[in-house]
Amino acid sequence: MSSVVAESPADQLLHRRLGLTDAELAAIEARLGRSPNDLELAMFSVMWSEHCSYKSSRPLLATLPTAGEDVLAGVGEQAGVVSIGDGLAVAFKIESHNHPSAVEPYQGAATGIGGILRDIVAMGARPVAFLDALKFGDPAEPGVRRLVRGVVRGIGGYGNCVGVPTVGGELWFDASYERNPLVNAMCVGIVEHDRLARAAATGVGNLAVLIGSPTGRDGIGGASVLASATFDDSSAAMRPSVQIGDPFAGKLLIEASLELVSRVLVVGLQDLGAAGLTCASSEMAERGGTGMRVDLAAVPRREEGMAPFEVMISESQERMLAVVEPPRLSAVEEVCRRWGLPAAVVGTVTDDGHVVVVDGGQEIARVPAVALAGEAIVIQRHAQPPARKRAAPAPGVPDLAHDGLPERGMDPGAVLEALLGSPNLGSRGWVTEQYDSTVGSDTLADGQHGAAVLRIKGTSKAIVMATDSQPGVALADPALAAAMAVAECARNVSITGARPLGVTNCLNFGDPGDPEAYWQLAESVRGMGDACRALGLPVTGGNVSLYNESQSGRIAPTAQVGIVGLLEDVALLVRPAFAAEGDVVALLGETSPGLVGSEYERLAGGAPDDRPPSLDLAAEARLQQTVRRAAAARLLRSAQDVSGGGLAVALAEACIWGSHGAELTLPVALPPAVALFGESPSRVVVSVEPERWRDLAAVCAEHGVPCLRLGTVGGGRLRVRLSGDGATGAAEERGVTVADDIDRSVEDLRRAWQQALPRALGEVA
Amino acid sequence: MKVGVVVFPGSNCDRDALHAARLAGAEAELLWHDDPDLRGADAVILPGGFAHGDYLRSGAIARFSPIMGAVREHAARGGLVLGICNGFQVLTEAGLLPGALLRNASLRFEHGWVDVLAERTDTPFTAHVPAGGVLRMPIAHGEGCYFLPDDELDALESRGQVLFRYAASSNRNGSLRDVAGVISERGNVAGLMPHPERAAERLLGSDDGMLLMRSLVESVARTGVAA
Numbered sequence: 007m008s009s010v011v012a013e014s015p016a017d018q019l020l021h022r023r024l025g026l027t028d029a030e031l032a033a034i035e036a037r038l039g040r041s042p043n044d045l046e047l048a049m050f051s052v053m054w055s056e057h058c059s060y061k062s063s064r065p066l067l068a069t070l071p072t073a074g075e076d077v078l079a080g081v082g083e084q085a086g087v088v089s090i091g092d093g094l095a096v097a098f099k100i101e102s103h104n105h106p107s108a109v110e111p112y113q114g115a116a117t118g119i120g121g122i123l124r125d126i127v128a129m130g131a132r133p134v135a136f137l138d139a140l141k142f143g144d145p146a147e148p149g150v151r152r153l154v155r156g157v158v159r160g161i162g163g164y165g166n167c168v169g170v171p172t173v174g175g176e177l178w179f180d181a182s183y184e185r186n187p188l189v190n191a192m193c194v195g196i197v198e199h200d201r202l203a204r205a206a207a208t209g210v211g212n213l214a215v216l217i218g219s220p221t222g223r224d225g226i227g228g229a230s231v232l233a234s235a236t237f238d239d240s241s242a243a244m245r246p247s248v249q250i251g252d253p254f255a256g257k258l259l260i261e262a263s264l265e266l267v268s269r270v271l272v273v274g275l276q277d278l279g280a281a282g283l284t285c286a287s288s289e290m291a292e293r294g295g296t297g298m299r300v301d302l303a304a305v306p307r308r309e310e311g312m313a314p315f316e317v318m319i320s321e322s323q324e325r326m327l328a329v330v331e332p333p334r335l336s337a338v339e340e341v342c343r344r345w346g347l348p349a350a351v352v353g354t355v356t357d358d359g360h361v362v363v364v365d366g367g368q369e370i371a372r373v374p375a376v377a378l379a380g381e382a383i384v385i386q387r388h389a390q391p392p393a394r395k396r397a398a399p400a401p402g403v404p405d406l407a408h409d410g411l412p413e414r415g416m417d418p419g420a421v422l423e424a425l426l427g428s429p430n431l432g433s434r435g436w437v438t439e440q441y442d443s444t445v446g447s448d449t450l451a452d453g454q455h456g457a458a459v460l461r462i463k464g465t466s467k468a469i470v471m472a473t474d475s476q477p478g479v480a481l482a483d484p485a486l487a488a489a490m491a492v493a494e495c496a497r498n499v500s501i502t503g504a505r506p507l508g509v510t511n512c513l514n515f516g517d518p519g520d521p522e523a524y525w526q527l528a529e530s531v532r533g534m535g536d537a538c539r540a541l542g543l544p545v546t547g548g549n550v551s552l553y554n555e556s557q558s559g560r561i562a563p564t565a566q567v568g569i570v571g572l573l574e575d576v577a578l579l580v581r582p583a584f585a586a587e588g589d590v591v592a593l594l595g596e597t598s599p600g601l602v603g604s605e606y607e608r609l610a611g612g613a614p615d616d617r618p619p620s621l622d623l624a625a626e627a628r629l630q631q632t633v634r635r636a637a638a639a640r641l642l643r644s645a646q647d648v649s650g651g652g653l654a655v656a657l658a659e660a661c662i663w664g665s666h667g668a669e670l671t672l673p674v675a676l677p678p679a680v681a682l683f684g685e686s687p688s689r690v691v692v693s694v695e696p697e698r699w700r701d702l703a704a705v706c707a708e709h710g711v712p713c714l715r716l717g718t719v720g721g722g723r724l725r726v727r728l729s730g731d732g733a734t735g736a737a738e739e740r741g742v743t744v745a746d747d748i749d750r751s752v753e754d755l756r757r758a759w760q761q762a763l764p765r766a767l768g769e770v771a
Numbered sequence: 772m773k774v775g776v777v778v779f780p781g782s783n784c785d786r787d788a789l790h791a792a793r794l795a796g797a798e799a800e801l802l803w804h805d806d807p808d809l810r811g812a813d814a815v816i817l818p819g820g821f822a823h824g825d826y827l828r829s830g831a832i833a834r835f836s837p838i839m840g841a842v843r844e845h846a847a848r849g850g851l852v853l854g855i856c857n858g859f860q861v862l863t864e865a866g867l868l869p870g871a872l873l874r875n876a877s878l879r880f881e882h883g884w885v886d887v888l889a890e891r892t893d894t895p896f897t898a899h900v901p902a903g904g905v906l907r908m909p910i911a912h913g914e915g916c917y918f919l920p921d922d923e924l925d926a927l928e929s930r931g932q933v934l935f936r937y938a939a940s941s942n943r944n945g946s947l948r949d950v951a952g953v954i955s956e957r958g959n960v961a962g963l964m965p966h967p968e969r970a971a972e973r974l975l976g977s978d979d980g981m982l983l984m985r986s987l988v989e990s991v992a993r994t995g996v997a998a
Binding site for chain 2: 159162163166167168169252253254255257258344345346438439440441442443444445446447448449450461463576
């Protein structure tokens with residue numbers, strides 16, 4: 007029989023091979039009052055991994071606001087749950103599967119989908135939507151293209167099969183993600199209040215039933231090996247640590263689990279994800295204030311000769327642990343049999359607070375559940391801001407930010423077309439066409455054009471979902487970037503008319519042992535907390551992914567935010583596209599300077615002393631409230647967030663998506679580049695029927711939100727004339743020939759936008 | 772009038788089909804693959820999804836399900852059977868409809884809204900479709916490329932068994948002669964790759980699919996063709 011020890015070179019200590027430090031071994035010994043045996047050490051190594059224990063991030067996460075009147079389940083549960091009234095609630099969570107996707111993109115992404123799906127199912131909720139936030143390196147690199155294709159295929163391969171629509175997400179390219187792509191998967195489910203399941207092992211004498219696929223050797227040490235170490239050239243050797251997904255089994259597991267919950271056949275339910283049976287048994291016991299006795303011989307296997315530690319830490323997919331009262335066991339077995347799923351009693355709930363592992367009648371491990379789960383080690387890390395906030399620009403990069411576009415003789419229309427045709431701003435169609443977004447017959451908006459919207463059958467309601475991040479700004483100011491991500495995500499939800507209910511987050515950062523990386527994490531959490539408090543949003547859960555580093559360096563700090571909101575009346579849904587000729591177009595909110603982190607900066611280069619735009623959280627809150635009020639009063643015909651590519655891109659998108667042109671005049675006090683392409687937050691482009699314009703202006707004035715009339719919807723071209731001090735006068739005085747205006751046919755803009763991704767990925771010339 | 776929607780392990784449009792059938796005014800119920808009984812259904816829908824994971828080949832395992840015996844008998848008696856997407860694949864595997872659905876020419880899963888033309892409006896599935904009308908419905912499949920040898924396709928066309936064709940630039944899977952759906956020679960078994968049940972409400976982007984669902988429901992109610 008193989009064992010952990012037999013595989014260890016004699017000169018290397020086992021705990022180090024398992025990724026534990028000497029200090030952590032000492033802490034384990036202190037908690038046990040003795041030395042752990044090899045199996046116990048293996049169990050600690052996965053549970054005390056960064057992925058499972060949050061040992062570096064817990065003190066930071068504790069600062070986030072979590073309370074809210076709609077919150078039914080929050081941090082510490084498998085997913086956050088917020089009420090949407092009518093006895094219904096939404097369960098939602100976002101989670102990373104970055105390193106598995108870097109090693110094996112198809113399976114890594116597929117099992118990321120399967121994992122987050124089971125977290126939602128474990129709450130008793132029927133999954134109704136996926137959103138995926140993906141980050142990759144330069145799409146011109148062949149290795150990056152391979153990752154993009156594999157990840158997208160893997161997400162579709164799992165998500166399409168289980169019949170849950172993929173309705174949105176984010177796709178972003180930046181060189182820092184070249185070898186360490188980010189795959190952050192969000193799942194949203196609907197659950198009735200009285201069917202909400204908990205992942206607690208309660209009731210001494212109750213049975214622990216392992217449901218789903220037999221256990222194999224796949225995914226051994228995924229949490230500790232993959233998720234908690236940086237990357238190097240040996241990454242390919244980590245492939246055995248990547249789990250293999252079986253979406254068919256996943257679909258059966260959804261149906262069986264939901265039937266068990268709806269028929270009240272289970273007391274508790276937990277997904278087996280990272281750290282497998284060790285995690286499920288210890289977390290369920292810890293939440294229930296109980297213990298659990300696990301009989302290894304009873305665990306169904308798909309391979310022979312598995313060592314006890316392999317069975318306990320295997321991350322084989324499509325498994326759930328259910329806690330069942332003995333009289334209901336036969337009914338549980340019958341449900342599982344009907345869905346073709348193995349179900350085996352692998353343990354019992356005890357009252358001694360310990361996870362005890364038994365094999366062949368012999369006790370081979372005994373560990374307090376809280377030592378593994380609730381009271382795992384906390385590491386106080388050191389934070390150090392970087393000495394130099396920004397790298398100096400390369401010589402020869404023009405100082406466009408300050409001069410402004412027209413004075414450089416550049417055509418703002420050409421810049422707009424270039425931005426729409428860039429991989430970060432172009433159509434996501436190449437990706438979304440590979441996902442089923444309409445299964446379930448609830449999809450009102452699939453997230454390609456703003457937030458995703460799903461109606462709730464049997465009610466007048468809809469839920470609205472978005473996920474956002476601001477990695478471009480994050481290198482300069484991680485706190486600002488995280489706050490901007492929260493603000494943008496909430497704004498995307500609010501402008502549909504919906505009220506944001508709660509936040510889930512996925513924090514993707516570098517090695518926490520590096521003071522600068524830890525500072526980025528700490529700052530991001532601070533910024534996120536500030537924004538959530540200002541907007542009245544509770545954080546209901548999420549996930550932390552550290553060690554996102556490779557030979558090519560550390561990733562841009564990436565605080566990914568996911569928000570779910572509630573639209574009470576689906577008939578009041580506001581969409582982003584221009585809707586009718588003659589409607590008045592207006593900009594709500596104020597434009598502020600700063601081009602750092604913008605797509606314009608990526609395209610044209612930045613100025614050495616420029617900075618990111620500023621965020622006024624009070625103004626943001628007022629803006630969102632105002633837009634929601636205007637939507638509820640049926641004043642808005644469309645509302646489109648101003649974000650990547652700035653006002654010009656927001657206007658162009660509203661034109662392209664609505665197949666309408668617009669005749670607009672933009673008074674600019676700031677440099678034209680800032681006015682047109684700056685990405686300062688807290689702005690929304692709206693269109694409104696002419697006879698409602700006064701009412702809208704009045705609502706804005708009442709809330710102190712700037713409201714600037716730009717022109718009207720109409721024709722087949724987008725025309726934006728610049729006027730005012732900051733525009734062209736200065737250039738004309740200097741005798742520079744300039745193209746002052748944007749004047750492009752909507753069809754030309756659409757073509758640039760549509761071809762962006764296929765071109766970037768080398769699929770069309 | 773009762774519609775039975777078969778649930779195979781891995782079906783995932785079963786509840787959508789149920790919803791659309793009810794919207795069309797039918798009583799509708801889920802039928803279990805393992806049950807060799809149609810429970811009094813007057814018409815049967817084989818829904819979309821990934822029956823048995825589509826492992827081996829789409830529909831290849833599902834055709835052996837106990838309920839398929841009852842579906843076959845129902846069809847032999849002239850009862851109506853509609854296969855949507857994966858259900859269409861199951862019907863071709865079961866030999867109830869001609870042809871085969873191969874991997875999409877793009878070798879990718881394809882999702883999107885397409886325009887479909889009804890070749891015939893004199894069938895129980897299309898009676899409500901206006902002649903020459905274009906139906907807007909979603910597709911969502913990896914294996915929807917309709918294939919039949921040339922001479923058999925000629926024969927199929929000459930017998931009027933091509934029920935639906937993709938409109939210009941809507942054939943995203945490479946189907947031969949743009950075939951999107953076919954009907955049995957007797958006219959009581961039909962299958963198509965697009966999803967009429969997902970195009971059941973204007974709110975969701977189109978209610979063109981209801982023309983099919985209503986045709987099905989009212990044909991049974993009118994003619995009493997049943998099990």
